Amino acid sequence: MNSQRRQQIDRLLASALDRDPEDRTAFLDQVCDGDEELRREVESLVANNPRILVGGEATQLLEKVTTDRTIGPYQVIRSLGAGGMGQVYLARDERLKRFVAVKVIPEHHAEDADRLRRFRREALAVSALNHPNILTVYEVGSFEGGDFIATEFVDGQTLGAIIENGKKSLQAKLDTVIQIASALAAAHTAGIIHRDIKPANIMVRDDGLVKVLDFGIAKHSDLLEGAAQESLLTTPGTVVGTAAYMSPEQARGLSTDARTDIWSLGVITYELISGRRPFDGDTMLDVMSAVIERQPQKLTELDSTLPPDVDTLVLKALNKNKDERYQTADQLLTDLKVLKKSIESSEEQMLTAPQQPAPLGSGLANGFLTDGLPERRTAIDLTSDEKSQRLKTYQRAGLVVLLILIIIGIGGYFYFRKPTGKTIESIAVMPFINESGNSEIEYLADGMTDSLINSLSQVPNLSVKARTSVFRYKGKDVDPQRVGSELSVQAVLNGRVVKHDDDLTLYLSLVDSSNGNQIWGDRYERKMSQLVTLQSEIARDVSQKLRVRLSGAEEKKLTKDYTANVEAYQLYLRGRFNILKLTPDGINEGIACFQNAIAIDPNYALAHVGLSDAYRSIVMSTEKQPELFLPRSKAAAQKALEIDDSLADAHTAMGITLFWYDWNWTASENQFKRALELDPKSANAHLFYSHLLSNTGRHTEALAEMRRALEPDPFVPFSNALQGQFLVNAGQSDEALAVLQKTFLLAPGFWIPHAFAASAYIEKGMFEKAVAEARRATELSPAQTTSLAYEGYALAKLGRLDESRAIISKLIVLSKTSFVSGLPIAMIYNGLGDKNKAIEYLEQAMQQHDPKLTFLKVDPKWKNLRDDPRFQDLMRRVGF
Known part of the structure; x- marks a missing residue:
């Protein structure tokens, strides 16, 4: 059996073992694709694998757990598979509402008190590491006489699957290795050695985060002893995966230390880059013999496009003499970062303009292209063959540069006019x-x-x-x-x-x-x-x-x-985080954060803008008194502008308060225009400028401006809902309902689109549907009163006068204990045909400075009052 076939079998074996037993048949159907010899070989190895040989015990544990459905405090969901240290389950921690992986320790391990004590000690030591690339241990405990360890659940692929796929770029592969090295460095510093670094013990999430598993545990899993181990040494393919990552000292049975993990990571790096292992053979003995005796083929011989420094680093990690290997994971980590940086720098230079090759003597091992990095010395030494290869590389690079210079001389203008790389837009x-x-x-x-x-x-x-x-x-x-x-x-x-x-x-x-x-x-x-x-x-x-x-x-x-003070900056971030909750407590906490940030740095313009936004949010999200909070919003925006007149967000904040509180339409529009001059892509500025244009009856301009607001932010529920209301005001209720129906899907729990849908149905004369949508809005947000206004108005139009008046009574009673604008009461009275009462409560809303009065000019529900002199006087005072 050739080595390529052997590697194919090894990888299929590892993938098959990672799957649940009921899924293996379908998996082998797919991957073997009619190759019966390959399938028989893999199935034989699965049946005789140590992970399966302990299946009797695992099955008993599985039956017990399945019956009980809990392991300690964890609710079992399903089995994830079996390993040398026991059965692993996906479970849910109901206390903290998170998924976990729970490993149940086999009885023959638990019966050995010393082994179990060491196991627990190592697990606790690892749990204290708190490193992003090390699997987090949550708990070591017992249940009904059994022992378990609970860890974070990692949803991703094993590194073995990543290697098999082989589609990552060199930089992405190096990033993976860097994360593994970082985990090893942290563990070694804490005195913990893994001893079983291999692709099966490394998980990679879809976002690229690496997690190293089984720290400090693998060294205790002496599962196979005596005759069982002897038989495995001569069984083709069995446990070859582990042997391939053993260091020479491990293969010889000598003492091991942190440098063993460095060797194993060198093997992984080689395999990840090339897709093949540096040491191979048909049996475990063959592989161990190769580890001890043979030198791996250089990576640059397998792929001539690789930079020679890749060989330098990997071969140093794979030095059979551990005293000449990297001595610490930190050393390896440093050189990996420099290697990755040099490759990225080289690619950027290739993408922008021709560069002279770096002279020998700069960067790592006198070879990395580390332009812009501080010069550093390293323990990596180049052989004479490597130096000769390096010299040839530079000679070839020199010829390329010369050729480019000739091209420049002939047609440089046209050459440099072309884009030099794909710009992301x-x-x-x-x-x-x-x-x-x-x-x-x-x-x-x-x-x-x-x-x-x-x-x-x-x-x-x-x-x-x-x-x-x-x-x-x-x-x-x-x-x-x-x-x-x-x-x-x-x-x-x-x-x-x-x-x-x-x-x-x-x-x-x-x-x-x-x-x-x-x-x-x-x-x-x-x-x-x-x-x-x-x-x-x-x-x-x-x-x-x-x-x-x-x-x-x-x-x-x-x-x-905008500030040099870190504490002020953190307070600003906390403030933004809290006001976006759009709850009274969140907004109040946000205000306190912004005020504290300003106390630390009075010239922090963004904190003043945040404070302006927070005061405005109190009025719009929690229906508090506008006359108390909108002047504060304006003052904060004004202060921000005094500090930094070039801040677009400050002009937007000022534009909103001039629009909503001062009813100064011209000044407000000037602020929005200035904000868009400073930041043409500001979605917020486009949104509120669109609002102003719609409320002043400039519907075509308003809808065009709204499209600009939605361009960078097409899924924001508030903007889409507001667009629906603008369409209603423009006499396009059918189009409005289409937009609002989409918004229901974007934010099922958001009340505003349902309220605006009620408004649209009112204009279509579909009052029953208007009542239903208004009630849905009230159900989603009982504290607001806008939907009650629409419901009462629609009920009045349906002739259900008592129900309509009951809502008025409810609002008046509510106003005795909390702020209620006169506007919703005025709207319901207008629906009932009582113009005098409608005008009376509009006057109350005027005294309260309700920002929603800015809709008076365009909301069709007020059109019956537009010839009334009293209403016209109100319109003038609102700035129309």
Whole structure:
């Protein structure tokens, strides 16, 4: 049997063992595709694999667990498979509402008190690591005499499946290895050695996050002893997967240390890059002999496009003398990062302009193209053959440069007029994932996402999907290609945030949505004190990876910091996070955050804008007195403008208060226009300018402006609902209902589109449907009164006068204990035909300064009053 066939069998065996028994037949039907010899071989190995040989015990455990349906506090959902240390189940922790993986320890392990004690000690040691690339251990416990370990559940693929697929770019592969090395470095620092690093013990989530499994556990799983192990050594294919990752000292039975894990990671790196293992054979003994005696073929001999430094790094990790290997995982991690950076730098240079090759003596091992990186020394030494190969590489590069210079001399103008790389013109920044295990810092993940969206929106000719469009994916595991298709973007940026004490780590991955390939990925490790500058650094790096060309002024705008104080910045992020909850408690907490940020940095313009938005949200979301809070909103916006007149959001905030509170239409429109001059892509400015245009009767302009507002943010429920109301006011009720029906699907629990649908049905004379939609809106949001107004009006038109008046009575009683505008009462009286009462309560709404009076000119429900002098006087006072 040749080595290629052997590797094929090994991979199919690993994949088959990872599947539930009932799924294996269908899997083998698919992958063997009529190759009966291949199928028989795999089925034989599955039947004789150690994981299956302990099946009797596993079956008993499975029956017990299935009967009881719980393991300790965990509710079992299904079996995930069996391993050397026992059966593994997917379960749910009902206390914390999360999925977990629970491994039940076989009885023959549990009966050995010393083994069990060491097992628990190692599990507890690993649980203290708190590293994003190490599987989190939640609990070690017992149930009815059995023992279990509960860990986080990782939904993804094994690294073996990733290797088999083989579609990742070199940078993406290196990013995977970097994450594994980071996990090893953390574990080794804590005195924990894995000893069984292999693809089956590494999971990769769909977003690229790596999780290393079974830390400190594998070394205790001496499952096979004596004759059983002897038979396995000569059985073709059995356990070859594990032997292939053993270090020479492991294969010889000598003592091992952290350098054994480094060897195993070297094997994985080799296999991940090339798709084949460095040491192979037909039996376990053959493989172990190759590990001890043979040198692996160079990766550059398998793929001539690879840079020679890949060989330098991998062969150092695979040095058979552990004293000449990397001595620590930190050393390997450092060189992996430099290698990845040099490859990215080389590609960027290829994409922009011809570059002279880096001279020998710069960068890692005198070879990496580390332009812009500090010079550093390393322990990697080049052999004479490698130096000769390096020299030939540079000679070839020199010839290429010479040829390019000749081309430039002949037609350089036309050459440089061509685009030098694919510029990405649209992007979705997905909600950053908080992987700290602490919901208290969710604000940080959301805030960093928002900040990056806002920064990238400043980039000319780049379409950035706005917050609402991307945050509907929050908490969901979504394929980037699906996001690209649904949002019509070329690229998707994913991020993961980990905060531990004062340490902050951010992982970014930029993915091509057309094929799912990673364009770029990086990890930022900073202190919290560097949070402000980190945001600017990220914005700059991402824009560069998008290959967007910026002028000096544009880059300065992109990376602008509005405060240098980290505490003030965190308070600002907390404030934004809280007011977006749109609850009274959330908004009040947001106000306190903004006020505290301003107390720390009085010149923090964005915090003043946030405060303005918060005061306005109190009025619109919780129906508080406008005359108490809208002047405060205006004052905060004014202060922001005094600090920074170039801040588009400040002009938008001022425009809204001039519109809603001052009823100064001309001044408000000027503010919106100025905001759009400063930030032509501001969805918020387009939205509220559209609002002003609609309420002043400029319907064609309003709907065009709304389309601009929805362009970066097509799924925001509020904007879509408001568009429906604007269509009603423009006399297009059928079109309005089509938009509002779509909005129901976007946000099933959102009351506003149902209220506006009631308004549309009123204009169509479909009053029963209007009542139904109004009641649905009230059901979804009992505190608001707009839907009661529409219900009472429609009931009056249906002739159900007592029901209509009952709503008026309800509103009047409610007004004794809380704020109620006179406007909904006036609308119901108008539906009943009582013009005098309608005018009386409109006057009350005027005294209360209700912003909804701005609809008087265009809302068809008031058209019967437009010839009344009293109503005309009201209109003048509202600015019409």
